[in-house]
Amino acid sequence: MILDLLRHGEPQGGRLYRGNQDDALTEKGWQQMLDSTQNKTWDFIATSPLIRCADFAKHLSTTQHIPCQIFDDLEELGFGDWQGRSASEIGQVVVDQFKADPIANRPPNAEYLHDFEVRVLS
Secondary structure (H helix, E strand, O other): OOOOOOOOOOEOOOOOEOOOOOOOEOHHHHHHHHHHHOOOOOOOEEEOOOHHHHHHHHHHHHHHOOOEEEOHHHOOOOOHHHOOEOHHHHOHHHHHHHHHOOOOOOOOOOOOHHHHHHHHHO
């Protein structure tokens, strides 16, 4: 079996640590997804329930005539207190620490990466 993972296109609201905040794709985000899937086919689509993922997955399912299933466990990582905030709002030093070691520098009240991994892989 071959598994392709697609990241969603640009969501509304700009560059944020949005986690599981449910923002739709921008027009540019839709075009990014259309471009990334052009001339490609799949047998099945599994998607996060968030609209920035699910809306395009349903569109692709319809246009390619393939089944699509929404899996709640594929929802994005929750960023806790960082949810919906930009790097400049959070503070670049703290963001850089998180990027260097996300396990040791988890955002306050964020989902643990291990819990996220277990959830997504289950």
